[in-house]
Amino acid sequence: MNTRVLIIHQSAIIAEGLQKLLQNSPLQLHDHLRIYMDPAEITLHPATNYILITTDLLFQKLYNTQLIHLNMANYRFIRLTSEDQTGGKFPVSESIHLDETQNQIVDKIRYTLNSFLPEKTSVLGTLTERETEILKLVALGNASKEIADRLNISTHTVITHRKNITEKLGIKSISGLTVYAILNKIIDTNELSIDDLI
Amino acid sequence: MYKLSQKLADIIHHDHQLLPVINRFGVRLGFGDQSVEEICAAHTINAEFFIEIMNTYHDPDYFPRERFLDFPLPLIVDYLKKTHHYYYTWYIPEIEKQLNELIASAPGESNLSLLTKFYLKFKQELHEHLQYEDKYTFPYALNLHNLFVNGSQEKSSESAPVKSIADYEEEHSDVDSKLLDLKNIIIKYLQAGYDDNKCNTLLTTLFNFEDDLRDHARIEDKIMVPKVVQIEKLLFPS
Numbered sequence: 001m002n003t004r005v006l007i008i009h010q011s012a013i014i015a016e017g018l019q020k021l022l023q024n025s026p027l028q029l030h031d032h033l034r035i036y037m038d039p040a041e042i043t044l045h046p047a048t049n050y051i052l053i054t055t056d057l058l059f060q061k062l063y064n065t066q067l068i069h070l071n072m073a074n075y076r077f078i079r080l081t082s083e084d085q086t087g088g089k090f091p092v093s094e095s096i097h098l099d100e101t102q103n104q105i106v107d108k109i110r111y112t113l114n115s116f117l118p119e120k121t122s123v124l125g126t127l128t129e130r131e132t133e134i135l136k137l138v139a140l141g142n143a144s145k146e147i148a149d150r151l152n153i154s155t156h157t158v159i160t161h162r163k164n165i166t167e168k169l170g171i172k173s174i175s176g177l178t179v180y181a182i183l184n185k186i187i188d189t190n191e192l193s194i195d196d197l198i
Numbered sequence: 199m200y201k202l203s204q205k206l207a208d209i210i211h212h213d214h215q216l217l218p219v220i221n222r223f224g225v226r227l228g229f230g231d232q233s234v235e236e237i238c239a240a241h242t243i244n245a246e247f248f249i250e251i252m253n254t255y256h257d258p259d260y261f262p263r264e265r266f267l268d269f270p271l272p273l274i275v276d277y278l279k280k281t282h283h284y285y286y287t288w289y290i291p292e293i294e295k296q297l298n299e300l301i302a303s304a305p306g307e308s309n310l311s312l313l314t315k316f317y318l319k320f321k322q323e324l325h326e327h328l329q330y331e332d333k334y335t336f337p338y339a340l341n342l343h344n345l346f347v348n349g350s351q352e353k354s355s356e357s358a359p360v361k362s363i364a365d366y367e368e369e370h371s372d373v374d375s376k377l378l379d380l381k382n383i384i385i386k387y388l389q390a391g392y393d394d395n396k397c398n399t400l401l402t403t404l405f406n407f408e409d410d411l412r413d414h415a416r417i418e419d420k421i422m423v424p425k426v427v428q429i430e431k432l433l434f435p436s
Contacts (some may be wrong), residue, residue: 004259031213034259043261043416170386173372175319176379179312183387198315 003116005109006037006042008054008062009080018053018080018096027113036038039065046074049116051109053096056088063090070175076112104182127168132186133163136172139181139197199253199260200266202235202245203331209234213256215406218288222280223248247273255413266421271343271429274422281414282328289407290321294401303393310390320376323326327369331418339426366423370415377408 005022009015012159015035022033022128036042044050052059052075061076076093094108095114127135137147144162148155166172175198181187182197189197199398208227210216223243234252238245247269254261254415266274297317301310381404 006259034257041262042259043263045258045412048258170382171379172375172377175316176376176383179316179379179383180387182312183309183383195315198312198319 002047003032003049003113005029005033005053005113006025007033007050008039008042008058009035010037010039010053012037014080014098021102021105022109025102027106027109042066042095049076050072051076051078051093051112053080053109055080056090059090076115078108078112080116127165131161131165131168134158135177135181136186137160138165138186139178141174141197199250200234200256202238202249203233205231206234206237207231214253216252218284218410219252219255222277222284223251231234244269245274248422251277254416258409258412261416261420263420266380266417267330267425271339271422271425274417274425275339276421277331278414278418279336281410285324285328285410289403289410290324293317293400293403293407296322296396296403300392300396303396304391307390307392309388310392313380313383313388316380320373320375320380324373329375339422342426342429342433346433358365367415367419368420370411373412374408374415377404377411381403381408 005014007015007018007022009018015037019033019035022029039054039058042062044062044066052062052115054077055064055111056079069168072091077090078094079088079095082098095113096108096150133151134147137150144155144158147169148158151158156189169177171177178187182189187197206220206225210220224241225237225243231239232240234244234249238248239244246265248266250262250269294317297314301307301314304310381401384401384404
């Protein structure tokens, strides 16, 4: 997933100064770094991670227009402040003070960037037995209701399983899941024609 | 953010992904040191619209909705149509060509034929969506605009009503997620003895196509559809 660093501040000196400072750092942000004077010019995308370097007030303004709360996991708020400030309405990843050195600031951004990377755990990407069973039925063309009836569970439970399968595999469409199932020999293509499945 | 006074050559050096965008406006290379404003004047292009399209394409987070809503509907529809044309004549055949080359690089790998099948499914869905818009949505939008501006309606036989915004966004996200699936299947799950460079070429094209589609869908969902709904409300207050 892409990560973008947005500096949002009404003062050109601060916004452009901070931009320069980060551009001249080893962070290699290139095109992923942008500055804005006004939060109204920004459209945030659901499939992108954002580090928002801004003040409480402008973050609030952005939050009001963009429904950030729908998925806070994609956002990191780095607070720009001139005083010691704690608390506030929004969770703050880091604070940057006006008198900090380039190294201090760069370290904070680097740390925040890394906080987006998912850690490799054995659970991620591996389906449980039940999920594999459901994936097989999905790939064979069954609707959630049919799967629920077959396995004697509620449709709601099937939908939850399907959501988890999609999240683990990174595949959403039924034909995509079918391709995965064939590649991993979850369904046997000797008995079935691939053309009927995908 | 790019400005009208900047040289187009400098802008292209800065972001070469904009090349197909300038082509859609009929601008071709070899423009020397002319500024965006000069080039637009020479081609009778609405310069403000041109630069806003360039900027939103360049920066996925920049989307001046209010400004776009001020542009006339025919201008927006014309750009969307040209984008469709570009998909039909370039992107879709190109992806297919690269996919075929990838498959040819690994004879006997039956798993790769799965990719082709999945791709054809995606292509069919995309085609249906684009064709529906070309056949119904765009003519309907233009017709509505003419009716509103001139009070006259050109004879049009087959204008079906525009789909609801929710339907629209859903179709866009279906196409989007299939493309993402295709990328993930290649990146994460497909292990085959194919040519790495051919695979990288295909993936790069898919990434670029995804960005282009996203920008395109955003203009349709957030600009064209709201404008159509707005005119509908003015013309047919219920």
